[in-house]
Amino acid sequence: MSISTSPSSVLTPKLHYDNDEDVALLTAVNDEHGGVIVEMKDPMNSTDFSISLRTSLTNWKKQGIKGVWIKLPIKLANLIEVVVQEGFLYHHAEPTYLMLVRWLPNTQHTIPANASHRVGIGAFVMNDNREILVVQEKNGILRGSGFWKFPTGVVEQAEDIHVGAIREVKEETGIDTEFVEVLAFRQTHKSFFEKSDFFFLCLLRPLSFDIHIQELEIEAAKWMPIEEYAEQPFVQNHELLKYILDVCLAKIDKGYSGFSPVQISSTFFGQEREDCLFLNSRDFNH
Amino acid sequence: MSISTSPSSVLTPKLHYDNDEDVALLTAVNDEHGGVIVEMKDPMNSTDFSISLRTSLTNWKKQGIKGVWIKLPIKLANLIEVVVQEGFLYHHAEPTYLMLVRWLPNTQHTIPANASHRVGIGAFVMNDNREILVVQEKNGILRGSGFWKFPTGVVEQAEDIHVGAIREVKEETGIDTEFVEVLAFRQTHKSFFEKSDFFFLCLLRPLSFDIHIQELEIEAAKWMPIEEYAEQPFVQNHELLKYILDVCLAKIDKGYSGFSPVQISSTFFGQEREDCLFLNSRDFNH
Numbered sequence: 231m232s233i234s235t236s237p238s239s240v241l242t243p244k245l246h247y248d249n250d251e252d253v254a255l256l257t258a259v260n261d262e263h264g265g266v267i268v269e270m271k272d273p274m275n276s277t278d279f280s281i282s283l284r285t286s287l288t289n290w291k292k293q294g295i296k297g298v299w300i301k302l303p304i305k306l307a308n309l310i311e312v313v314v315q316e317g318f319l320y321h322h323a324e325p326t327y328l329m330l331v332r333w334l335p336n337t338q339h340t341i342p343a344n345a346s347h348r349v350g351i352g353a354f355v356m357n358d359n360r361e362i363l364v365v366q367e368k369n370g371i372l373r374g375s376g377f378w379k380f381p382t383g384v385v386e387q388a389e390d391i392h393v394g395a396i397r398e399v400k401e402e403t404g405i406d407t408e409f410v411e412v413l414a415f416r417q418t419h420k421s422f423f424e425k426s427d428f429f430f431l432c433l434l435r436p437l438s439f440d441i442h443i444q445e446l447e448i449e450a451a452k453w454m455p456i457e458e459y460a461e462q463p464f465v466q467n468h469e470l471l472k473y474i475l476d477v478c479l480a481k482i483d484k485g486y487s488g489f490s491p492v493q494i495s496s497t498f499f500g501q502e503r504e505d506c507l508f509l510n511s512r513d514f515n516h
Numbered sequence: 517m518s519i520s521t522s523p524s525s526v527l528t529p530k531l532h533y534d535n536d537e538d539v540a541l542l543t544a545v546n547d548e549h550g551g552v553i554v555e556m557k558d559p560m561n562s563t564d565f566s567i568s569l570r571t572s573l574t575n576w577k578k579q580g581i582k583g584v585w586i587k588l589p590i591k592l593a594n595l596i597e598v599v600v601q602e603g604f605l606y607h608h609a610e611p612t613y614l615m616l617v618r619w620l621p622n623t624q625h626t627i628p629a630n631a632s633h634r635v636g637i638g639a640f641v642m643n644d645n646r647e648i649l650v651v652q653e654k655n656g657i658l659r660g661s662g663f664w665k666f667p668t669g670v671v672e673q674a675e676d677i678h679v680g681a682i683r684e685v686k687e688e689t690g691i692d693t694e695f696v697e698v699l700a701f702r703q704t705h706k707s708f709f710e711k712s713d714f715f716f717l718c719l720l721r722p723l724s725f726d727i728h729i730q731e732l733e734i735e736a737a738k739w740m741p742i743e744e745y746a747e748q749p750f751v752q753n754h755e756l757l758k759y760i761l762d763v764c765l766a767k768i769d770k771g772y773s774g775f776s777p778v779q780i781s782s783t784f785f786g787q788e789r790e791d792c793l794f795l796n797s798r799d800f801n802h
Contacts, residue, residue: 324606328606338732345712418789418791486800514763
């Protein structure tokens with residue numbers, strides 16, 4: 231179950247007129263799954279919009295259209311109620327737009343699910359003296375606890391895990407790194423309202439050593455002997471943190487193998503695609 | 517950067533009256549990050565709501581509240597415009613509600629990001645005769661192509677990867693399985709509007725062998741010799757599918773090690789939490 235929409239195929243909708251009824255129809259572009267996408271851009275009063283939407287829906291039904299997507303920028307919030315009254319549900323929202331969708335046929339819908347997971351990283355960065363890079367945060371639940379932790383952060387939309395890990399370490403501590411491996415990952419549910427999240431434990435190799443902290447989020451950062459990190463009561467008393475530390479120790483002392491990224495180009499129905507596949511490279515000879 | 521809200525702390529908001537001004541204030545509950553959450557449930561006309569919201573915002577500012585969250589069920593779509601006029605942005609939406617948020621202080625916000633990734637699985641299931649479980653789908657871009665593929669599916673919100681993989685194989689083919697390992701995973705961007713996705717390649721061991729296909733989504737399913745799968749032109753010509761197949765072959769013939777799930781209970785500030793950590797168990801002795 232997947233859908234892809236190339237941004238270039240989404241044109242600015244205009245109104246065009248249905249000669250028979252003299253009603254302005256909404257202009258839509260076809261998606262690749264028998265549906266249409268309407269991207270509203272210009273202000274419209276809700277009465278005119280309501281008539282246009284209703285007439286358009288009648289036409290789309292005649293044409294056998296399946297899913298109808300309507301994207302409303304936040305400045306057109308006045309039109310949401312009209313769309314909802316026509317039987318649409320919300321699909322997803324970003325800060326400045328809301329996407330609504332309605333399945334027209336009398337069949338079970340195949341509308342793809344909304345994004346369900348947030349993605350975070352934790353960075354294990356060790357120098358040649360077995361000192362690891364640790365921080366104390368200014369905000370969050372650990373603030374003021376005195377606990378030294380791995381740098382962590384949220385991977386941005388459309389950002390690869392390894393790129394996000396390097397960026398977060400650089401932002402929080404000023405340290406340049408290169409990415410080595412995902413050592414393990416954790417899945418958790420209901421971490422934020424109803425959403426789930428992934429946390430990828432990443433091994434990075436330091437390329438610089440002078441720390442410059444980011445004042446907004448970071449209280450302090452330093453290189454700390456790994457044994458000293460391990461002795462912190464918070465690590466000792468927290469089963470997951472102990473596991474994470476033991477995975478890191480297995481890596482540096484016992485040849486533990488994680489997953490490293492391989493960039494792969496494929497051609498899929500004439501379209502070039504770049505994928506990043508994480509796998510156990512040590513066990514794999516392609 | 518994380519936030520957690522336990523559903524039990526979100527009470528039904530009622531209006532209460534500010535004696536000085538005789539205006540009904542919105543009832544909110546505090547979150548764990550210095551903010552408040554308003555969960556609207558009952559219909560209200562937009563004029564009254566506008567006055568209540570404005571007065572409430574003035575009070576919250578006085579109290580030093582940071583983030584203000586307003587959750588509107590779809591039946592209250594008429595109130596969205598009022599909230600937007602007070603400077604709120606959308607945060608996320610699910611089919612029947614919209615969440616809006618505004619950061620009140622004059623500081624950089626620490627509002628957590630919306631979910632950015634969808635999560636899918638592909639199931640590698642092989643019997644003792646080196647035959648793998650393959651399907652042809654009724655819908656999607658491969659429909660009618662004659663290509664036999666691994667069962668795939670979307671992991672549901674709040675569902676563990678390994679649980680989702682077992683469920684999808686059962687739904688599509690009727691085969692019972694037990695989960696063994698994540699062999700590799702792929703990250704892709706802009707797969708669906710602006711969202712990214714993860715695809716986890718999962719090894720499952722079959723526990724039953726009689727196929728019963730799901731009529732709605734699956735055209736056909738069968739056990740196919742792995743060599744025959746590999747010889748399909750679509751696999752031969754698609755770099756990513758070749759990689760995925762080679763990882764599976766490395767697993768069955770060369771002792772390749774993936775990540776297997778470990779369930780971990782931790783206590784975090786008095787709250788019991790269940791996490792699922794995926795790691796290279798073969799290389800790890802806890």
